[in-house]
Amino acid sequence: MDKKDLNGNENLENNGTMEEELNTSEIINEEVEVAQVAAEEPVNTTKADSIPVMNKVGANNATPPTPPTAPRSNKAWMIASIVLAAALIIVLVVxxxxxxxxxxxVNGTKITKEQLYDKLIEAGGESTLQSMITxxxxxxxxxxxxxxxTDEDINTELEDLKAQFGGEAAFNAALSQSSMTVDDLKKQMPLQVKLRKILEPQVTVTDDEIKEYYDTNKATFSEEEQVRASHILxxxxxxxxxxxxxxxEGADFATLAKEKSSDTGSKDNGGDLDFFKRxxxxxxxxxxxxxxxxxxTSDAVKSDYGYHIIKxxxxxxxxxxTLEEKKDEIRKTLVSQxxxxxxSTWMSETTEKAKITNTLTDAKEDAAATAEPTASAAAGNESTK
Known part of the structure; x- marks a missing residue:
């Protein structure tokens, strides 16, 4: 039973403010409109067959908490990655x-590649092409x-992402929910790393800003007592x-957990539940x-879920x-912010300076520009009657 099945973002309650700007995927969200829409649906990391031992007091029958806003950009990035990877086929298929x-x-009637291409373009071709342009x-x-x-850049970005999700288990659950692997995600990360590296030299963070951030968010820079335990249910x-x-008699706890425990969320890990707060x-x-x-190791402990043996x-x-202990972390957060x-400004200015042609949108813009004078002339004629 992995507690992050139901409380995957629990650790963010204390650190959400600290972590919420670490991900740079939002930088291109305006250019990946389809990802923004997809991101509005929070990723549910609940495993249906996992026993919810980690429910908070009085919440045994409650639905899983709505994830806080901090990791939404991460999930948006994952979803955008899927959409982009799939939609690249749209542009190349014909x-x-x-x-x-x-x-x-269908009963002898053909559906051609050209027809498929046209439908795929309607389904998301414009946003996909815009993403490729970006x-x-x-x-x-x-x-x-x-x-x-570098590989080190990608691994650092990946670790930041895991931290924002509240741990590796919740991160992996989100990947699974998005039908992605870590390798899939790594392939999409170079873009956000490049953008961050381009813009970071243009920003500065002062010691006064770091102190102000620490003082404002001091309550988040604390950790409750935590225990790491394994259990057999x-x-x-x-x-x-x-x-x-x-x-x-000397039997191995992890081996018995794998063999005997009814908690499908932890048994494969030898019953390990990772660290948790009271x-x-x-x-x-x-x-x-x-x-x-x-x-x-405890004696048998009864709960609503059965009997636990806890180690x-x-x-x-x-x-x-202290401020000194969190100084580097705060600096990183402020730089990301x-x-x-x-x-947004940089992307707009870069786009304006570039010579870009886009066959999927240029024709529409030309048609709109032609229609506007006609509409104006018609309005003028109407006013003279």
Missing amino acids: QKDDSKKAVAT TELVDQEAKKANVTV VETKEEADAILKQLK GDMVAEFSDVAFKLKVGE VTDHKDAKDY KVSALS
Whole structure:
């Protein structure tokens, strides 16, 4: 049972303000309109078959909390990546002379490549082509600025993304929900890395700004006491007692969890639940887990989900972070905020300077420009009657 199945963004409650500007994918969201629409639907990271032991007190029957706004840009980026990858086919699918070739038949009636192309263009061709134009513009500007993207850059970006989701489990759940792999996501990251590297030299962050940010968000720079534990969940006390007997005889906890636990969210990880705060668990579970010392195993613990055998594997004391400890993190956040604020203007100015042709939109603009004088003339004639 992975607590992030239901509370995947729990860690963001304390750090959401700190993390919300780290992702630079919003920089190109205006250019990827289809991603903006898709991002309005929050990603549900709940696994239907996972036991919700991590429900907060009094929320056993509640629906999963709506994710905070901080990771929306990340999810938008993931969704945009899928749309872009799929939609590239739209532009390329009919580039041969065999456009009249059938891609399907219905009772002998052909559906041609050309017809498919036209429908795909209607379904998202304009936004996809605009995304490709934006990508090309950024690539050209990155080349002028001698900006390159290394594997280390991509891995750093990936780690930032995981932090914004509240941990690797929630991040992986979001990837799964978007039908993506980490490799799929990595392929889309160079664009945002290039854009950040182009704009970062244009922004500055002062020590006064860092202190002001720390003072304003001081409450977020603290951590509650946390425990890391593994558990085995079974239906009856008899089953729990039998497992406890095996453990006392030297059986391996992780092995028994994989074999015996009914919690599908954690059993494959040997019952590991990662770190959690007291409020992340139902009271019966937390009360026992937070009393155990590292390495100790509980007796059978009853909750609404059955009987748990809990083993504490690590512990973190509560901590209030100082300005000095968070200075680099705050600086990074403020730089990202300023890059995001600058990006819209930069993108507009870069687009205006560029010589761009777009066959999917130019024809519409020309038609609109022709129709406008005609409409004006008609209005003038009407007023003289």
